[in-house]
Amino acid sequence: MDSQFADRMSSVHKSFIREILKVTEDPSIISFAGGLPNPRFFPVSEVAEAAQKVLGECGYAALQYATTEGHPPLREYIAKRYAEKGLKVSPEEILITTGSQQGLDLAGKVFLNKGDKVIVERPTYLAAIQSFGMFEPQFLSVPLHHDGMDADALDRALSEHQVKLVYAVTNFQNPTGITYSSSKRREIADVLKDRNVALIDDNPYSDLRFMGEEVAPMKAFLGDQAIMLGSFSKLVSPGFRLGWICAREEIMEKLIVAKQAADLHSSCFAQRVVHQYLVDNDINSHIEKIRAAYRRQRDTMVEAIEESFPAAVEHTRPEGGMFLWVTLPEGISSLELFGRAIKENVAFVPGQAFFANGGGENTMRLNFSNSDEERIVEGIARLGRAINSMMS
Ligand SMILES: Cc1ncc(COP(=O)(O)O)c(C=O)c1O
Missing domain, CATH: 3.90.1150.10 (Aspartate Aminotransferase, domain 1)
Known part of the structure; x- marks a missing residue:
């Protein structure tokens, strides 16, 4: 049977x-x-204060349904933080997700048919294998060195196969802890440019740099071909289950439809509390x-x-x-x-x-x-x- x-x-x-x-x-x-x-x-206590404030000042709106895209001031806050790092991103290019994990699921829904090819690092984030795995793709894995994905192997894989997505954790990778060097990012961007493939730059850890020089995100090298995932889990708390996906307009339209079908929107109360916490405290x-x-x-x-x-x-x-x-x-x-x-x-x-x-x-x-x-x-x-x- x-x-x-x-x-x-x-x-x-x-x-x-x-x-x-x-x-x-x-x-x-x-x-x-x-x-x-x-x-x-x-x-904990700062979040308690933020929650009190949200409930006191806009409790009815905070407990109501809201838009799929996310709380506008939170999207603006994220865009502003990208701007501080030299990246020009508009709030409309940001969709608030239920953790960056949902960003993986939505990307899978939007891009992957059964049997489509996805390039991942060897090794890669376990829950990305799981998340993309739900769409029954074929994984191709490219070796990861101390400074990032092997660009020649990536080039070969892209020449030999029609690939839909390349997935990379470019800062303090889970599981290895390695970070892509600036020159490796440029090499990878050169390989990907002019190819009809999107790069998912999953980046929940970049703010947790405790030594060495900051490196510009892949989007700085690759432009709109890069889809960025971000998260509040490591900076504020994973319990909020809040992250975001940043993508160009034509991809964003599809992501919003996928998100709407999945859960309408991420918790509007949580989004407002996190935003209140961020503006009332010195996050840096x-x-x-x-x-x-x-x-x-x-x-x-x-x-x-x-x-x-x-x-x-x-x-x-x-x-x-x-x-x-x-x-x-x-x-x-x-x-x-x-x-x-x-x-x-x-x-x-x-x-x-x-x-x-x-x-x-x-x-x-x-x-x-x-x-x-x-x-x-x-x-x-x-x-x-x-x-x-x-x-x-
Ligand atoms: C590489 C990577 N991506 C995504 C996630 C998911 O994070 P969250 O959904 O809490 O934002 C994690 C969590 O450990 C991670 O390591």
Whole structure:
């Protein structure tokens, strides 16, 4: 008998991370597995004040249905922040979404038919594989180096295949922590230019730079061919589920229809509260606090790794964001290591989950934003013991 479920469900697996996080709910486990921001920086009392103000000043409008595009002052605020970074974007090019995750879903709905080709990084953001996977595309993966996607491999893939979308996380990538260099961005833009393909530049982490030089977004190199995704999850709080998608008019028209069909609009109350919070508080100094803490946590993790892991184990040194990436010697399985690590009461995400077409069995992702320094030192020492026991 045919399955009662749609074909698309068979190509999508349960979130590997969610399954793993179940194991890590035990408080005695030090978890580097999740992708959570540090809750210490959630502006709870400022949000309470903003919510009071919204309810007091425009409570009836805040609790009513609203437009699909999003709260106009919030769209203007986002456009203004892009302008501060030298990008000219009009508020009409911004659609407020239910997290940037919804931006992925909407892009999938607007662009992808079954069997269409999507280029992703190798490795890439797990939930993008899941989200695009709902539209049953064929994934092509292009290797990711320390400075971004391999431009020659991208060029070859685009010459050999008709590709609808290229998806990249260009700043402090999830899972590797790497950032595309300026010259790599230009190379990629040169490859994409004059080709009928859109680049999705998924960018929830760029404000979390704690060292190094800021790099201009892909749109500065590629213009309207770039679709940008942004998020309030890492700067304010993921609980609001607010992000945005920025695209040129002809794409925006389609995105709005897709969004309307999906959920009419993102929470209008949440949008107003976030906007009120942003205008009433110094967001830049808030961001500075997060950066300083994440930098300490990252430094602590890097130092601890260099102390506890065998020299043959490689790791990235991210200049921002929330993750770093570890590569074990060839032939050492991170999935097997996960079992041993859990016995040592420490967890991570085995890297193969981030590969759309297989591979990465000897890699793993470590999150440093959600553990304080003491737990990072202890957790990495435990993980070092597990790795050493496997390699000896
Ligand atoms: C690369 C990337 N894109 C999108 C998201 C989704 O973020 P949100 O929907 O909370 O904006 C995440 C969250 O971890 C992410 O790492």
